[in-house]
Amino acid sequence: MTDDRMLWFSVALVIGTFAADAATPMGVAVPVLYLLPVVLGLWSQSRNHAVQVAGVATILTVLGAILSPPNGDIALGVTNRVLALLAVGATAAGVTHTRRVSESLRRTTATLGETQYALDQSALVCATDLEGTLVHVNDRFCERAGYARDELLGRNQRLLNSGTHAASFFAELWATVQSGKSWRGEICNRAKDGTLYWLDTTIVPLCDQHGKPRRYLAIRHDVTARRCAEARLREQAALARLGEMAAVVAHEVKNPLTGISGALQIIGERLPPDSRDRKIVADIRARIASLNDSVCDLLLYARPRAPNRTAVDVQAVLRETASLVSQDPTMKAVTVEVAGDHSVLSADPAMLREVFLNLVLNAGQAMNGQGCVRVEARDRGSRCEVAVIDRGPGIPADLRDRVFEPFFTTRSRGTGLGLAIVRRTVEVHGGEITLGETSGGGTTMMVVLPTLG
Ligand SMILES: Nc1ncnc2c1ncn2[C@@H]1O[C@H](COP(=O)(O)OP(=O)(O)OP(=O)(O)O)[C@@H](O)[C@H]1O
Ligand SMILES: [Mg+2]
Incomplete structure (x- = not known):
């Protein structure tokens, strides 16, 4: 009753x-x-x-x-x-x-x-039926996936599959939960906008009175930031290893190069003044000098020095960068437009020039060496934002996380060190670099640096 x-x-x-x-x-x-x-x-x-x-x-x-x-x-x-x-x-x-x-x-x-x-406040929660069709999703789940609830309910959770995991990974997952046991691991999903995110996931089979699963409940936590930090640590370790290697190479290569160049100079001076070989010797010495420069660059890149900070006007650095680009023979058909505010930073001007030079060269290369690269500086009080904007093909969503990895390159003659070094230099200056979209196609690289004021 x-x-x-x-x-x-x-x-x-x-x-x-x-x-x-x-x-x-x-x-x-x-x-x-x-x-x-x-x-x-x-x-x-x-x-x-x-x-x-x-x-x-x-x-x-x-x-x-x-x-x-x-x-x-x-x-x-x-x-x-x-x-x-x-x-x-x-x-x-x-x-x-x-x-x-x-x-x-x-x-x-x-x-x-x-x-x-x-x-619901702390985790992304979803429930699926035995076929993996979503029957419940909480707000955080929808928010992270970038879909509205209606777009998810009734759809198979394969919709969020990022293609990162092998088929055997999911086969093992399903075998575990179908046997009535919980599964725990990290899964990479793809959001509606194409970005990938990692979830620490526990899938609990909810069983009937006979112990047979009737539904699966998944409780997930976003661990993308942690995985990025781990990836960064790995990159830094890779860079450190490269540093050690570069130091050895530099030591082994630089001294002989100086010796060869010196010997060639003596040979060149012994040649009669009207000898055609003088030009050849001078040519060889120029190439040795450029090889020496590359070795020094590699050493500099791989073993970064501490910044030598002074008060720097960001506009001055950007204009110097534009003038350096104009001297590059491969960038003859690229114009660099510098605009925006004057901000005073406490930074190493040579290192900053290197940062923007890398970004503008990348932008120019993305546009096949012709077109306009726009560099805009905005003073936001305690920080200064510099956007390097191009109208190239843009960076595909699945490569966006990778472009900052050392040695990642899609260019046949690239080293893939440019953006890795840029990011490290920006971070040494207390700033950060992010990758944005340019409306109407192209790429925007946004560098944010703290100002002196
Ligand atoms: N503005 C851009 N537009 C499109 N893709 C870009 C742009 N900037 C960088 N990338 C992509 O990121 C990759 C990595 O760039 P990064 O500068 O690190 O190396 P790289 O330019 O290939 O070689 P290098 O070490 O000589 O600079 C490039 O190969 C390219 O695929
Ligand atoms: Mg580059």
């Missing part, structure tokens, strides 16, 4: 017994005694209270019936009241019990609701 029904039943019972006792000469005392257990049943948490009060009320009303028998019939009066009060007591006890059960149910529901709220 539900709580409400129990209440109405006890109220009817009280009215009934009250009417049955109306003829008795006990005044208001009897109805009050009948009412007491029921009221207690409704308000007290303890079933015992209602039963005890019903017991006391029974004794009192029975005593009353003995002392003042209704219509002079003691047996009838006593039976009537004992039965009525027993029923009232039982009803009151029932009501109390029902109330306690429903109270505990309410508390359990509230706890469950709070647990779900906490889970």
Whole structure:
């Protein structure tokens, strides 16, 4: 019987017994005694209270019936009241019990609701049926995936597959959960905008009474930032290894190069002034000098020096960069447009020039050596934003995370060190570099650096 029904039943019972006792000469005392257990049943948490009060009320009303028998019939009066009060007591006890059960149910529901709220705040939660069709997704899940709830519900979760994992990875996952065991691991998903993100995932099979899964519940946490940090550490380790290698190469190559160049100079000077070989020797020496420069560059890149900071006007650095680019024979058909605000930074001007030179050269190369690269500086108070914008083909979504990795290149003659060095130099200066889109196609590289003010 539900709580409400129990209440109405006890109220009817009280009215009934009250009417049955109306003829008795006990005044208001009897109805009050009948009412007491029921009221207690409704308000007290303890079933015992209602039963005890019903017991006391029974004794009192029975005593009353003995002392003042209704219509002079003691047996009838006593039976009537004992039965009525027993029923009232039982009803009151029932009501109390029902109330306690429903109270505990309410508390359990509230706890469950709070647990779900906490889970929804901290994790990405989704549930699928046995085929992997999404049947529940929470707000954080939708937000991270970049889809509206309607776009996800009813779709297979393969929609979010990034193609990063081998088929055997998912085969092992499904085998585990289908056997009724939970699976834990990290999965890379693809958001609606094409970006990849990593989720620490626990998939729990929810089983029926026979232990067979009827649904899968996945609780996930975004670990993209941690994985990026790990990747950065690996990159730094790779760069450090390169540094060691470069130091050895530089040591082994530089000194012989100087010796060869010196020897060639002596040979060249011994040649008659009108000898055609003089030009050849000079040519060889120029190539050796350029080789020496490359070795020094590699050493400089791989073993970065600490910045030698001075107050630098960002516009001055950008204009110097533009003039360096104009001297590059491969950039003859590229114009560099420098615009925006003057910001004063505490930075190493040579290192900053190198940063922007790399970015502008990349932009020019992306446009096949012709077109306009726009460089815009914006003063934002405590920081300065410099955007290097080109109208090239842009960077495909799946390569966006990789372009900053050392040795990643799509150019046949690139080393793939440019952006890795740029990022490290920017970070050494307390700034950051991000990759944006140029509306209408192309790439925007955004460098943010702290200003002096
Ligand atoms: N503005 C851009 N537009 C399109 N792709 C770009 C752009 N900038 C960089 N990239 C991509 O990022 C890759 C890595 O660039 P990065 O400067 O690190 O190396 P690289 O230019 O290939 O070689 P190098 O070490 O000689 O600079 C490039 O090969 C190219 O695929
Ligand atoms: Mg480059």
